Amino acid sequence: MSDTIFGKIAAGEVAADIVYEDDDLVAFRDLHPQAPTHILVIPRKPIPTLNAVQPEDAELIGKLFLAAAKIAEQEGIANSGYRTLINCNAAAGQTVYHLHLHILGGRPMQWPPG
Ligand code: DGP
Numbered sequence: 001m002s003d004t005i006f007g008k009i010a011a012g013e014v015a016a017d018i019v020y021e022d023d024d025l026v027a028f029r030d031l032h033p034q035a036p037t038h039i040l041v042i043p044r045k046p047i048p049t050l051n052a053v054q055p056e057d058a059e060l061i062g063k064l065f066l067a068a069a070k071i072a073e074q075e076g077i078a079n080s081g082y083r084t085l086i087n088c089n090a091a092a093g094q095t096v097y098h099l100h101l102h103i104l105g106g107r108p109m110q111w112p113p114g
Contacts, residue, residue, distance in 0.1 A: 003046055006098035010044045019074070024060055025067050027103075036106030037075050037082070041068050047099040050088040068103050077105030085113075 008014040009028060016028035019039055030038040043060050047053055053061060065084070072078040082105030087094040 004096055004098040006040075006042050006096050006100060007046050010042060010046075010098075020067060020071050022067075024063055027067060027071055030102070035104040035109075037077050037104065039071055039075070039103040041071065041101040041103065042098060048097040049094065050086050050099060053099070064101050068101055071103060072105065075103075075105065081105065081109070083109050 005014060009016045009018075010026045016026075018026060018028045020027040020041075024045075025041055025043055027039050027041040030040055041064055043057075043064060045057070045060065047057065068084050069078070072082050082103055085102045085104070086099070087102075
């Protein structure tokens with residue numbers, strides 16, 4: 001399914017700097033990084049927003065977070081610390097309507113976020 005730019009990346013139709021992939025997920029570096037390490041983890045399944053996640057996606061969402069922790073380890077930010085986040089809809093700043101988990105690290109993070 002290639003309805004969004006991330007669908008096209010998952011399908012191999014658009015290039016990305018892929019750091020991890022398996023049957024269910026693809027992870028690649030963000031084009032406009034907001035931290036020294038900024039990676040997006042997406043399910044291959046084109047779920048548009050967190051609001052659209054269904055009970056049958058529970059295992060997939062678990063895999064998304066397990067992959068994020070593995071990638072953080074791989075990127076050398078697991079111990080120093082990193083942030084994972086999902087923007088849902090316009091007020092949160094979601095711009096690509098294919099569910100994606102941001103992994104940000106390599107610098108101190110502010111809280112609360114702006
Ligand atoms: P969000 O605002 O949560 O929807 O984040 C979308 C992110 O996707 C944003 O940080 C920029 C990134 N992005 C948008 N288009 C592309 C692309 O074509 N390739 C890559 N690697 N990242 C993209």
